[in-house]
Amino acid sequence: MSAVGQTTTDNDLQTRAYQAAASVCDPEIPVLTIGDLGVLRDVIVDDTGKVKVRITPTYSGCPAMNTIAIDVEVALATAGFEEAQVELVLSPAWSTDWMSNEGRHKLRAYGIAPPVESGSRGSLFGVDKIACPQCGSEDTAIISEFGSTACKALYRCNSCLEPFDYFKCL
Amino acid sequence: MAAELEIVSREALFDLALRLGDTSLVLGHRLSEWAGHGPLLEEDIALSNLGLDLIGQARSFLSYAGEVEGKGRDEDKLAFFRNAPEYKNLLMVELPKGDFAFTMVRQLLFSAFHLPLFRRMINSTDTTIAAIAAKAEKEMSYHLRHSSQWVVRMGDGTEESHARCQKAVDDLWPYTGEVFEVDNNARELIEAGIWVDPEYLRDEWNGTLDAVLNEATLKKPESGWMQSGGISGTHSEHLGHLLAEMQSVQRAYPGLKW
Numbered sequence A: 001m002s003a004v005g006q007t008t009t010d011n012d013l014q015t016r017a018y019q020a021a022a023s024v025c026d027p028e029i030p031v032l033t034i035g036d037l038g039v040l041r042d043v044i045v046d047d048t049g050k051v052k053v054r055i056t057p058t059y060s061g062c063p064a065m066n067t068i069a070i071d072v073e074v075a076l077a078t079a080g081f082e083e084a085q086v087e088l089v090l091s092p093a094w095s096t097d098w099m100s101n102e103g104r105h106k107l108r109a110y111g112i113a114p115p116v117e118s119g120s121r122g123s124l125f126g127v128d129k130i131a132c133p134q135c136g137s138e139d140t141a142i143i144s145e146f147g148s149t150a151c152k153a154l155y156r157c158n159s160c161l162e163p164f165d166y167f168k169c170l
Numbered sequence B: 001m002a003a004e005l006e007i008v009s010r011e012a013l014f015d016l017a018l019r020l021g022d023t024s025l026v027l028g029h030r031l032s033e034w035a036g037h038g039p040l041l042e043e044d045i046a047l048s049n050l051g052l053d054l055i056g057q058a059r060s061f062l063s064y065a066g067e068v069e070g071k072g073r074d075e076d077k078l079a080f081f082r083n084a085p086e087y088k089n090l091l092m093v094e095l096p097k098g099d100f101a102f103t104m105v106r107q108l109l110f111s112a113f114h115l116p117l118f119r120r121m122i123n124s125t126d127t128t129i130a131a132i133a134a135k136a137e138k139e140m141s142y143h144l145r146h147s148s149q150w151v152v153r154m155g156d157g158t159e160e161s162h163a164r165c166q167k168a169v170d171d172l173w174p175y176t177g178e179v180f181e182v183d184n185n186a187r188e189l190i191e192a193g194i195w196v197d198p199e200y201l202r203d204e205w206n207g208t209l210d211a212v213l214n215e216a217t218l219k220k221p222e223s224g225w226m227q228s229g230g231i232s233g234t235h236s237e238h239l240g241h242l243l244a245e246m247q248s249v250q251r252a253y254p255g256l257k258w
């Protein structure tokens, strides 16, 4: 089966391919898609129906990238694009600014505090002030700068006493 | 990047990519040795995450090294099928992990230099080096913050933690001279705007260390005789042991995949 039909325009194809790729979830934070995260850079369908996808890692050592690449190929195949090539690009470097607002809402609802702008990254002894995703209190304390995955830090809420993950600002 | 190869020699660029990649790889491996041995659960996880960042950076640098070399060696071939004399890492990172104080002081000394290094490398005329540095710089700022906090906590802690930290600083100090070493290959790359003259980083490096060590009530040693040799492939016995373990599976079953 070919994705290049007589009645579909190029634009339709691009949109369909993009939506298929963008719907792939991050294996470590399954509530977010790679579209929400900004990990998906671009999707190009060429004249022959072949799809070229570019993704970028959140962290250099992000172990999810291989899984994401395979999931993108599967999602595209399911959407009728049999030939897809996934390429990893490093530049420009991913930053938490690329996370969509919808992505931030989804994260908070999932119990992970979304990244905040704070500028404290550069300071030697600085610690980010983070609101608890459970009760909203800002009376929180950092437990560890490094959490369950490379992109998260571990916090504790002093109001509701729940521990929570914080998606670090990069 | 291809255009740069006409200006600088392939060998010099290959050498730089190895120097950066090997240094990250070996330190990443040393940190991985803490998995399951951290002083507390959160720190165990933190050390693994630090190692993961470094191994990720190593993958990028070594892939690029293979590309520059043009002999079909990829990141795995370079990591698993070279012997110690072919490794170009800094001697500092191959020393055994020691106690937690030693590991944290090494992370401090390493990241206090590599944060400003990567920050300057973002402007490298080599686009691949610049792209890898842009990612690594963000990660390194967390590494520096993390190690600074621990060194302050331990240095300004109990008598025992203070003594262990001071010993780590004293033991590691002779290995810090190497980060400022510039050989002919590096000189060529500095002139082409690909690499950074480490002398430009000395003030920031001193400033960071003075701030942290002062807060930690630790003494910065007087500059004296410095170890040398890692970047030219003359290593301590420790690297051979590390490689024997790290490479054992690929040496026994070449090309094995998970």
Ligand SMILES: [Zn+2]
Pocket: A132, A133, A134, A135, A136, A137, A157, A158, A159, A160, A161, A162
């Ligand atoms: Zn709370």
